Amino acid sequence: MIPPANASPEAPNHQFRSLSPAVWRASTVLFDTVADFTSRKDRLFDGYTYGVTGTPTTRALEERVAALEGARHCVAVPSGQAALCLIALSLLKSGDHVLIADSAYGPLRTFARDYLQRFGIEHDTFDPSAGADLAALLRPQTQLVFLESPGSITMEMQDIPTIVKLAQAAGVRTVLDNSWASPLGFRGVPAGVDIVVEAASKLLSGHSDLLLGTIATDNRSLYEAFRTTQSVLGQAVSAEDCFLALRGMDTLEVRYAHQCASALAVASALASHEAVAEVLFPPRPGDRSHARWEATFTGGGCVLSFVPHFRSDAAAHPFFSALRLFQIGASWGGVHSLAAFYPQAEQSKRQHCAFNAGIVRLSIGVEPPAKLIADLEQALQAAAAH
Incomplete structure (x- = not known):
């Protein structure tokens, strides 16, 4: 039987249960009186x-x-x-x-x-x-x-x-x-x-x-x-x-723990790389902001930045072209690793920026950290060759 056109849809009865939340789509909300x-x-x-x-x-x-x-x-x-x-x-x-x-x-x-x-x-x-x-x-x-x-x-x-x-x-x-x-x-x-x-x-x-x-x-x-x-x-x-x-x-805690640990591993590897001037990741011991992070925060993050020893911002092009696992994108926090570049000119627009150099930002996803580190190392090598 087709319900009358003015009938409102009813919620499922109590015999129906699901692990997925219901998707209630509506522009119009109906009222009883x-x-x-x-x-x-x-x-x-x-x-x-x-x-x-x-x-x-x-x-x-x-x-x-x-x-x-x-x-x-x-x-x-x-x-x-x-x-x-x-x-x-x-x-x-x-x-x-x-x-x-x-x-x-x-x-x-x-x-x-x-x-x-x-x-x-x-x-x-x-x-x-x-x-x-x-x-x-x-x-x-x-x-x-x-x-x-x-x-x-x-x-x-x-x-x-x-x-x-x-x-x-x-x-x-x-x-x-x-x-x-x-x-x-x-x-x-x-x-x-x-x-x-x-x-x-x-x-x-x-x-x-x-x-x-x-x-x-x-x-x-x-x-x-x-x-x-x-x-x-x-x-x-x-x-x-x-x-x-x-x-x-539903998977936030699992993803968060893995991505934070991977980000720390990547940050630590980059910190000892000869092509990197400084790594910016507060959870890493030795970071300029580590003390403040440690005093207040109980968890890390999956986003880090580093200042490369590029001869100029133009050297960023061969670096990004050489990346294989990292995709180029401005957002972060997802399961896929991303890389982005913020040129020196962008830092100079800020009134209180301590950096006068181009900055590479990485969002670490759920890929194995060893593979991400290897990808960054070969890309840095490619940039140094130009």
């Missing part, structure tokens, strides 16, 4: 009102990420950058001021420079090595401090405990992009960070096949502000992408 419909905005934060704010599949992901972060609330948005921008648009107004770590994600700094300032919101970047001296940069108008520790290219570790303490004393909220470590390596909310962002496209999903971001917080008023902005700006996420992220999180 007109009273429920006219009061639908009352359930914006704790229920379902319209597809843009999520379905049960979205909520399953948000609840799982919140639990992993040690937070009460989570909002899923279309990407990590969308999460950062949504936070700013939710909390800032004309006349406000924000501080951004100079090593933070480049598009965030571009958003502050080219968009926020149009609305009368000022920003300053700060030296990522700053600690208590960051207090001198705080103004009465400062509302947010954006952190990313370590920076995803130059790998500087911020002094998160000190910055959180001074920000709290000044009534300033802190935002941490925690995509490198994930909640397995560092849980920002229990450490006092007000808002934690994950680029769930990366480690959480783990397979380089979706774009997704999450915002976690313990603060109910902040959560409501983010959920409202998500609705107003139409920042919807796909139920399929949420499903893929949930599936990826």
